[in-house]
Amino acid sequence: MKKSVHPAAVSLLAVAKEAGVSRATASLVLRDSPLVAEPTRERVRAAMARLGYIYNRGAANLRQNRTGTIGLVLSNIANPFFSSLTAGVDEANDASGAICFIANSAESPEKQSRQIRRLREHNVDGLIICPAIGSDHTLIDELRLLALPYVQVLREIPGSEGDVVSVDYGLGIEQAVAYLVAMNRRNIVFVGAMETHSAAQARVEGFRRAIRHFGLAEMPLVEAMGGNGYNESALDALFDSGPRPDAAICYNDLIALTLFHHLGRRALKIGTDFAVVGMDDLPQAKAPTLP
Amino acid sequence: MKKSVHPAAVSLLAVAKEAGVSRATASLVLRDSPLVAEPTRERVRAAMARLGYIYNRGAANLRQNRTGTIGLVLSNIANPFFSSLTAGVDEANDASGAICFIANSAESPEKQSRQIRRLREHNVDGLIICPAIGSDHTLIDELRLLALPYVQVLREIPGSEGDVVSVDYGLGIEQAVAYLVAMNRRNIVFVGAMETHSAAQARVEGFRRAIRHFGLAEMPLVEAMGGNGYNESALDALFDSGPRPDAAICYNDLIALTLFHHLGRRALKIGTDFAVVGMDDLPQAKAPTLP
DNA sequence: AAAGCGATTTAGATCGATCTAAAAACGACG
């Protein structure tokens, strides 16, 4: 008589016995191989149902040397922009049968490296990564050393050669400037500038290009501060001296939302006194607009 | 001469050979067992470094029958509220060495069930789940059948007995009403009502309790519509007939943001003409408030 | 009846770790 805490998980061997076939045949049925005869297939299927068999992917993975798992390494899970990204990845996975590990680097290259190693130990088939601010080529070296296939999203380590899925931020900003110019705005200020990663650089560069192209007033950039904020006193200074800004292009929608706050205090009516353009198209950003 | 696509991954056996010990000893070193003599431990460590050994958790998991992985099943990844939740879980995991699979049920019980089975096949140690709208006791039955330990978050299947981590939504709403009453608001309307899941019911019940308790005007609830919206014409009807509402409590912050839109159209000044209370404390919700 | 051939089925090795139970090494001691 054997003691058993758990009801001794049903393995493929148990199924095979129950169906009166070998482990190998049962395995073939699992994988819908055309090699098995129809009656046999049904017998095995019935046995699986009877015993409540649960496929053990872990065991299969060990043998097959792939896992059907992907690591999703994000620089800041809390940013709602990434929520949509994650939802999209999940949808694709649901169709293909893969599944994601999620990991937050929280903009720390050290944590990022720790997470990557952990994912590697779990034998993920590959990585989708938005590199943390401050990541450099050592990230790429590490990925190569670990033999991890990867795709970068949104940001890009310079000279990394691998695949990148991103947004043409520069072009987007240029189009925004063009639109504002068409609305007769001339004194456009950029709010929330950074140079910390490729996606931020691309925006600033696009802005500078557009300003020059349209021959607009060159106003100082208002730098980003902390998570979703910007240097308010710098913006105040712009309002109180020199040519008054009449429009803003914001680094992203969160910055834009914060800017509303500021404009409210100055009693500027958004859309008429002052135009605001954000970036990301968050659903929430629609709320404060006027009809 | 053997052909090898990959450099034939270094296994523990290779490390053991390199260090001149047995597989068992090398394994003990991996797990920092006190059984190994210091010089041996160092020899093995050196061998690991020299060969670039990578721990294969998959193999270990098979033997140990646990994986150090958790399934995080969310009802709607796109809701920014869950971003914070995910970030918190990730932080705890980073400390404990665990890691999360992420899965989105997208408020579909069928997709939810599919995801749960997938997670089970990957041998997750347990589940953190926010049940999709429409989930009932069959969800609990399925989890039990699969022998999956679970914690429910934010929502709760009635009669589920398991652990739940949630928010006292009813109390929160009651406190909001009390606050509004203290600000001399009397005609408070609830915007975005639903009865589809426990967290929604709790809010509505809390609201009703508070209204009765303070003897306030009983105004019809404004129902939720679709993702983050509410029935606008119902709200319009309230404004145009009977006692005029002077405050709103919103189902959540996203509804509140949407409500600003509406109030702007009616040229109501928020905070003076009309008070708005949201729920969730999203950072973005701070943006449109006035100082 | 033996041979041949395609269709099925299977025994046994294998993936890379952990676990158990036992062996080996080492000192101390009588």
Next chain:
DNA sequence: CGTCGTTTTTAGATCGATCTAAATCGCTTT
């Protein structure tokens, strides 16, 4: 020097699937 008690090391089984190479079955063909 043999015995005993630690301390350290190890051989071999094991987890549950997949893969390879070979065996077996059913029929037809000669």
